[in-house]
Amino acid sequence: MEAKTEKKGNIIDAFVGGARNGFKIGTNSMVPNIIFGFAVISILNLTGLMEIIGKVFTPIMGIFGLPGVAATAWMAIFVSMGGAAGVIAGLFTAGQMTSAQVAIMLPALLLSGAQVQFMGRMLGTAELDTKYYPHMFTIATVNGIIAMLIMNYFIV
Template sequence: MNFKDPTGNILTDFTEGAKKGIWMALFNLTPNFVMAFTLIQILNLTGCMDILSNVFSPLMGIFGLPGEAGVCLVTGWLSCPGGIATMCSLAESGVITGKAVAQLIPMIYLFGGQLQYTGRILSIIKMPGKYYFPTYIIGFLCMIIVGVIMRFVVAMF
């Protein structure tokens, strides 16, 4: 969809901004939420969620989170909105608590979308491939640090 440049007329610019927001919600965010909900349902129905929970439990235990929270981080690594949607789906079904959500949000933001951004940004600027892995590791380490900090912050409230 083509959008107009700002005109200086507040009413016209507001209307164009609202159109952009609706467009983004319908065609960017909604598919991520549908994908995340579907993924969680498939994982639950096939029993894979139990397997993933056991796999992620040691890492998530560092943060005081259930193993299922690891699925949020993996989907978040692929797509930040997908990770948030997965987290919302798990919270809605009662698998994770509100405190876990507060803890996961900054972790997903720090680690989220790295795979997407590699294709969108790093390859476009022709960053040498040897720098991709360190970029991923730095994001992962930041996520770990924030997860530990948030464990204590959330415990205070």
């Protein structure tokens, strides 16, 4: 019986290979989502829809110490984490959210983020029974809400 010998690469080759893969992920996945988030905010501001969204959602988002326009970021969180990050960054650069309000949103982004993408990419691949999807989405959403409440408590 012959033993297989594995060729060991050096640490520099491993680093360069990892950097290439990271760059591909960044340019092919993350950057387009962030640009999309900025574009959505620009379109909503130009059309006047942002003002309407802000007025409608002010009572709800106010519970978390956020302006009503933060609802656009909350909605984006469920679709794409990169897109939601772009929306949050767009709201911040437009002066519609403060740095403290961004800090309130970030844990929700991480805890509730990209549920629609995860449904196909991870849950489907793992062959999880679809009857458990609502439970998982509810838990993630509640975690995000709790995180925003806690952040609001400590920031304010």
